[in-house]
Amino acid sequence: MSQKVLVYKKFPQEALAPLAQRYELMQCEGRRPRERFSAAQLADVRVMLTAGGLKLPPEMLDDLPGLGAVICYGTGYDGIDLAELKKRNLALGHSPGANASSVADLALTLMLAATRHTLANDRYVRNGQWAAGEPSPRSSFPAGMTGQKIGVYGMGVIGRKIAARCVAFETEVGYFSRTKYDLPYTYWPSLEALAEWSDILVVAVRAGDATRHAVNAQVLGRLGENGTIINIARGSVIDQAALVNALQRNVIAGAGLDVYETEPHAPDALTALPNVVLTPHAGGQTAAAHKAMQDCVIANLDAFFTGRGLRYPVT
Amino acid sequence: MSQKVLVYKKFPQEALAPLAQRYELMQCEGRRPRERFSAAQLADVRVMLTAGGLKLPPEMLDDLPGLGAVICYGTGYDGIDLAELKKRNLALGHSPGANASSVADLALTLMLAATRHTLANDRYVRNGQWAAGEPSPRSSFPAGMTGQKIGVYGMGVIGRKIAARCVAFETEVGYFSRTKYDLPYTYWPSLEALAEWSDILVVAVRAGDATRHAVNAQVLGRLGENGTIINIARGSVIDQAALVNALQRNVIAGAGLDVYETEPHAPDALTALPNVVLTPHAGGQTAAAHKAMQDCVIANLDAFFTGRGLRYPVT
Numbered sequence: 328m329s330q331k332v333l334v335y336k337k338f339p340q341e342a343l344a345p346l347a348q349r350y351e352l353m354q355c356e357g358r359r360p361r362e363r364f365s366a367a368q369l370a371d372v373r374v375m376l377t378a379g380g381l382k383l384p385p386e387m388l389d390d391l392p393g394l395g396a397v398i399c400y401g402t403g404y405d406g407i408d409l410a411e412l413k414k415r416n417l418a419l420g421h422s423p424g425a426n427a428s429s430v431a432d433l434a435l436t437l438m439l440a441a442t443r444h445t446l447a448n449d450r451y452v453r454n455g456q457w458a459a460g461e462p463s464p465r466s467s468f469p470a471g472m473t474g475q476k477i478g479v480y481g482m483g484v485i486g487r488k489i490a491a492r493c494v495a496f497e498t499e500v501g502y503f504s505r506t507k508y509d510l511p512y513t514y515w516p517s518l519e520a521l522a523e524w525s526d527i528l529v530v531a532v533r534a535g536d537a538t539r540h541a542v543n544a545q546v547l548g549r550l551g552e553n554g555t556i557i558n559i560a561r562g563s564v565i566d567q568a569a570l571v572n573a574l575q576r577n578v579i580a581g582a583g584l585d586v587y588e589t590e591p592h593a594p595d596a597l598t599a600l601p602n603v604v605l606t607p608h609a610g611g612q613t614a615a616a617h618k619a620m621q622d623c624v625i626a627n628l629d630a631f632f633t634g635r636g637l638r639y640p641v642t
Numbered sequence: 643m644s645q646k647v648l649v650y651k652k653f654p655q656e657a658l659a660p661l662a663q664r665y666e667l668m669q670c671e672g673r674r675p676r677e678r679f680s681a682a683q684l685a686d687v688r689v690m691l692t693a694g695g696l697k698l699p700p701e702m703l704d705d706l707p708g709l710g711a712v713i714c715y716g717t718g719y720d721g722i723d724l725a726e727l728k729k730r731n732l733a734l735g736h737s738p739g740a741n742a743s744s745v746a747d748l749a750l751t752l753m754l755a756a757t758r759h760t761l762a763n764d765r766y767v768r769n770g771q772w773a774a775g776e777p778s779p780r781s782s783f784p785a786g787m788t789g790q791k792i793g794v795y796g797m798g799v800i801g802r803k804i805a806a807r808c809v810a811f812e813t814e815v816g817y818f819s820r821t822k823y824d825l826p827y828t829y830w831p832s833l834e835a836l837a838e839w840s841d842i843l844v845v846a847v848r849a850g851d852a853t854r855h856a857v858n859a860q861v862l863g864r865l866g867e868n869g870t871i872i873n874i875a876r877g878s879v880i881d882q883a884a885l886v887n888a889l890q891r892n893v894i895a896g897a898g899l900d901v902y903e904t905e906p907h908a909p910d911a912l913t914a915l916p917n918v919v920l921t922p923h924a925g926g927q928t929a930a931a932h933k934a935m936q937d938c939v940i941a942n943l944d945a946f947f948t949g950r951g952l953r954y955p956v957t
Contacts, residue, residue, distance in 0.1 A: 428788045470930060
């Protein structure tokens with residue numbers, strides 16, 4: 328049996344290297360498979376590898392008559408049309424929790440950089456203003472983490488890891504999610520209530536129709552002028568136009584963002600702001616996370632190619 | 643009795659505001675007291691307030707015949723000549739641990755910013771390179787915190803708070819200090835051994851003759867080409883010329899620095915480097931830390947002015 332893998336998304340080569348050693352990777356870099364490969368080459372492709380955050384148009388599947396499974400490199404699968412896969416009798420696999428620690432680390436990276444004004448401080452030292460005795464770029468002392476109220480929106484694997492990290496900084500953690508869990512954090516019955524209580528609001532919820540633009544102008548108003556928002560989930564969860572407006576008008580104090588509504592595009596109105604820290608959807612982009620995600624992909628592929636189904640199916 | 647307080651160091655006004663409500667502050671902003679005030683004004687000054695990181699030349703004390711105590715705003719007192727104070731029969735007070743959480747938070751802020759390449763990532767998003775599909779500024783994935791070996795040099799209040807925060811990031815913590823404590827971290831018998839073991843070395847040791855230039859070229863060589871150094875203690879602990887050299891030659895991977903040998907001056911050779919994150923001795927510069935330090939200063943002053951000695955003496 329062929330161990331061909333059609334790679335739909337354009338991945339960094341270092342992400343694919345361990346897979347290329349084991350399977351025949353056919354990379355179409357986001358294009359239709361038939362634009363890159365002949366029908367004969369595609370006939371016996373049984374697996375597609377992609378990333379869950381990338382929209383997978385159903386017509387991409389039309390070129391692969393032998394397809395049996397779609398595997399997402401990473402945890403999310405919001406770009407995949409589940410009904411379409413079911414209709415075509417295709418299995419869906421992912422890498423549950425594999426990048427959770429890395430994403431949670433980036434949430435704290437953004438939180439600390441935004442609230443301690445790291446970008447402005449670094450510039451102040453580098454451009455000689457500190458040495459020249461010029462006033463500090465901050466207008467007043469930042470609050471500091473001690474005693475701050477951190478609201479976590481979404482209490483899955485990543486939300487829990489963020490909460491555990493925040494507690495170590497002597498903060499108080501609250502959360503809102505559809506389900507109330509047996510966890511040592513204050514549960515709030517709505518996102519509005521959580522935002523009202525929070526000094527820092529961290530978006531860690533799974534993306535989907537139910538959470539699209541959940542963080543809107545009203546929620547940002549509740550977070551308030553001393554509040555900071557962090558998003559390491561998906562850009563769709565925040566109404567980005569409302570966020571830009573809130574940041575411009577100091578409705579909230581600042582933001583740390585790793586994800587955007589239309590990636591890889593952060594709008595000019597956002598990149599012009601001094602009170603934001605921006606990273607290029609780098610949450611899962613560590614060697615540790617890639618190793619864990621690759622291990623899941625390999626486990627999924629090996630199980631599938633030996634007729635045992637997927638090791639980590641989306642259920 | 644007068645409640646005059648001679649303020650030697652030039653502090654930000656917001657740091658002094660709560661003290662100005664209670665005492666008569668006489669600010670000399672680092673100049674000799676007699677240059678700013680008359681002998682009559684200085685005759686009944688019984689307390690000097692300063693910061694421990696600032697060198698206090700003994701002649702500054704000559705102008706204050708009624709002096710009974712020197713109080714440091716903050717934890718450190720490395721700028722104070724203890725023998726000189728003893729000779730003059732002056733008490734010394736400080737704010738033990740008041741800024742420890744804030745300083746420990748900044749250690750993690752610098753650690754995460756340096757190892758996750760926050761400065762370069764933010765630029766990459768802002769200047770449109772990400773949107774244009776240009777290659778990422780990183781040459782390979784950063785390691786991520788998971789499983790990293792964090793070496794803490796100095797296990798006082800701040801060192802312990804740094805260690806507790808690092809553990810939450812699923813790292814392994816080791817330490818070296820003069821004393822081996824009953825703590826759940828691996829003790830290393832020397833700084834060289836700690837550096838050899840560490841992926842990230844955090845300097846959290848008290849400054850003084852015993853630790854001056856303790857982090858030298860040899861220690862940096864042991865830390866190695868994938869190693870990162872963080873310093874939130876004092877600039878004197880690191881041989882800064884050796885550090886610049888190690889960063890320029892990629893003997894180590896990067897650094898996050900809040901303190902420098904001669905403040906407020908970070909040398910051009912350092913500020914020109916891409917693989918460093920620099921902050922302007924901002925470790926204790928949070929509202930939470932200032933509140934705690936002010937509370938200690940007020941407790942020291944109130945106790946002293948009512949004849950009960952200092953509340954937090956340096957022992």
